[in-house]
Amino acid sequence: xxxxxxxxxxxxxxxxxxxxxFKSLGIVDVLCEACLRLKWTTPTRxxxxxxxxxxxxxxxxxxxxxxxxKTAAFAIPILQALLEKPSRLFALILTPTRELAYQISEQFExxxxxxxxxxxxxxxxxxxxxxxxxxxxxxxxxxxxxxxLLDHLENTKxxxxxxxxxxxxxxxxxxxxxxxxxxxxxxxxxxPKQRHTYLFSATMTKxxxxxxxxxxxxxxxxxxxxxxxxxxxxxxxxxxxPAKYKDCYLVSIINEMAGNSxxxxxxxxxxxxxTALLLRSLGVQAIPLNGQMxxxxxxxxxxxxxxxxxxILVATDVASRGLDIPHVDFIINFDIPTHSxxxxxxxxxxxxxxxxxxxxSFVTQYDVELYQRIEFLIGKKLPEFPTVQDEVLLLMxxxxxxxxxxxxxxxxxxxxxxxxxxxxxxxxxxIPYKKKKYRK
Ligand SMILES: Nc1ncnc2c1ncn2[C@@H]1O[C@H](COP(=O)(O)OP(=O)(O)OP(=O)(O)O)[C@@H](O)[C@H]1O
Numbered sequence: 001x002x003x004x005x006x007x008x009x010x011x012x013x014x015x016x017x018x019x020x021x022f023k024s025l026g027i028v029d030v031l032c033e034a035c036l037r038l039k040w041t042t043p044t045r046x047x048x049x050x051x052x053x054x055x056x057x058x059x060x061x062x063x064x065x066x067x068x069x070k071t072a073a074f075a076i077p078i079l080q081a082l083l084e085k086p087s088r089l090f091a092l093i094l095t096p097t098r099e100l101a102y103q104i105s106e107q108f109e110x111x112x113x114x115x116x117x118x119x120x121x122x123x124x125x126x127x128x129x130x131x132x133x134x135x136x137x138x139x140x141x142x143x144x145x146x147x148x149l150l151d152h153l154e155n156t157k158x159x160x161x162x163x164x165x166x167x168x169x170x171x172x173x174x175x176x177x178x179x180x181x182x183x184x185x186x187x188x189x190x191x192p193k194q195r196h197t198y199l200f201s202a203t204m205t206k207x208x209x210x211x212x213x214x215x216x217x218x219x220x221x222x223x224x225x226x227x228x229x230x231x232x233x234x235x236x237x238x239x240x241x242p243a244k245y246k247d248c249y250l251v252s253i254i255n256e257m258a259g260n261s262x263x264x265x266x267x268x269x270x271x272x273x274x275t276a277l278l279l280r281s282l283g284v285q286a287i288p289l290n291g292q293m294x295x296x297x298x299x300x301x302x303x304x305x306x307x308x309x310x311x312i313l314v315a316t317d318v319a320s321r322g323l324d325i326p327h328v329d330f331i332i333n334f335d336i337p338t339h340s341x342x343x344x345x346x347x348x349x350x351x352x353x354x355x356x357x358x359x360x361s362f363v364t365q366y367d368v369e370l371y372q373r374i375e376f377l378i379g380k381k382l383p384e385f386p387t388v389q390d391e392v393l394l395l396m397x398x399x400x401x402x403x404x405x406x407x408x409x410x411x412x413x414x415x416x417x418x419x420x421x422x423x424x425x426x427x428x429x430x431i432p433y434k435k436k437k438y439r440k
Contacts, residue, residue: 033114034110034111046069060222061221063203065224066351074200093143098124103323104170112140170322174321175206176208177205233354234354249392251282262311272315285312289315305325333359336362342377
């Protein structure tokens with residue numbers, strides 16, 4: 001009898017799966033401790049599958065849904081390699097937007113705090129002096145938007161691209177669809193062949209495969225989601241509305257769901273400004289974010305939104321990729337995205353790291369085809385968001401007044417902008433050479 005109990009115990013124990021931890025993936029203690037400080041106890045799937053391969057030295061193409069921890073999937077192995085062979089200018093991370101570049105830098109710093117990692121960020125809109133200052137500090141990890149990066153790097157004294165051991169393209173499909181391909185070709189030529197390359201995104205394109213054939217050495221594909229998968233815990237809806245009532249429906253949903261943090265996506269920069277002004281005149285905390293804003297204003301807007309749960313970020317697709325703001329619980333596609341793939345990234349700003357979230361896409365009589373393309377891409381038919389039109393239209397009078405105020409304020413802003421332009425042109429006449437150089 002005693003014998004039988006023993007055997008049962010042994011069988012039970014050997015059936016147990018060994019606990020999955022960062023340590024069990026081969027991560028050194030100092031980095032495991034950093035993960036624990038961030039309250040990450042278990043690796044996510046892309047980390048579980050990607051990190052061991054990266055530690056073996058493989059090149060990786062990683063596909064995993066939004067909010068699934070791809071940043072750490074490439075950051076942890078790079079930090080571990082850096083710890084083994086400390087060297088300056090060790091890794092170059094390319095990413096499509098400025099906000100994302102700073103976010104990635106913060107994540108590297110949080111994970112690498114125990115090993116004293118130094119990060120530098122170079123983004124569009126920075127002048128040459130600031131860029132030179134960043135490079136002058138010779139960071140271990142350089143995070144950059146591609147832009148004219150290589151020209152700057154080549155012209156910077158003492159900067160040797162040959163020291164780079166790691167190249168990452170975060171949101172790889174987006175980077176490869178930007179206008180920077182010439183730069184990329186150059187970068188791939190200059191960085192030594194024995195570099196390690198990681199391409200990560202929640203969506204992939206043929207271009208990534210092309211690049212892979214052209215310049216990666218036998219990469220391993222780690223696909224833990226399908227190409228166009230949205231997050232399981234995200235409740236997605238559409239809402240069919242006549243174009244002339246759009247504003248009313250937006251205000252109605254925001255009123256009804258007051259207390260939630262929203263991201264409202266618009267198709268143009270000017271619509272983000274107009275919509276934010278309209279919401280503000282109705283007493284709603286709305287913050288615009290678009291690519292026409294200055295670097296300082298963009299970062300300010302984002303920090304403002306992050307610091308104020310319950311507020312509303314009204315943004316173009318400049319905010320659709322990669323931004324990780326855990327408290328976002330509602331996405332509104334006020335203008336339907338023209339590229340269906342952007343839909344996946346936009347709605348992926350909520351329901352991150354296992355949380356739940358909701359999204360609603362406004363579809364007017366002009367958007368039906370675009371919307372059908374989205375449904376086809378994600379492979380599902382979405383339910384309609386429940387609203388009562390009669391109740392929504394009760395807001396009409398207040399919204400009309402807010403529209404009028406927003407229109408006037410837009411006009412004011414445009415006039416101010418025109419005046420600034422004239423002032424700039426005057427400046428140009430005084431110091432034409434300097435201005436030209438800085439504007440490049
Ligand atoms: N192992 C983990 N356990 C718990 N949370 C994690 C873990 N790894 C990462 N996270 C958290 O998950 C969130 C999303 O991570 P990240 O921004 O890297 O996602 P992503 O896959 O790059 O998303 P996107 O495709 O939208 O860019 C972050 O807040 C991060 O802190």
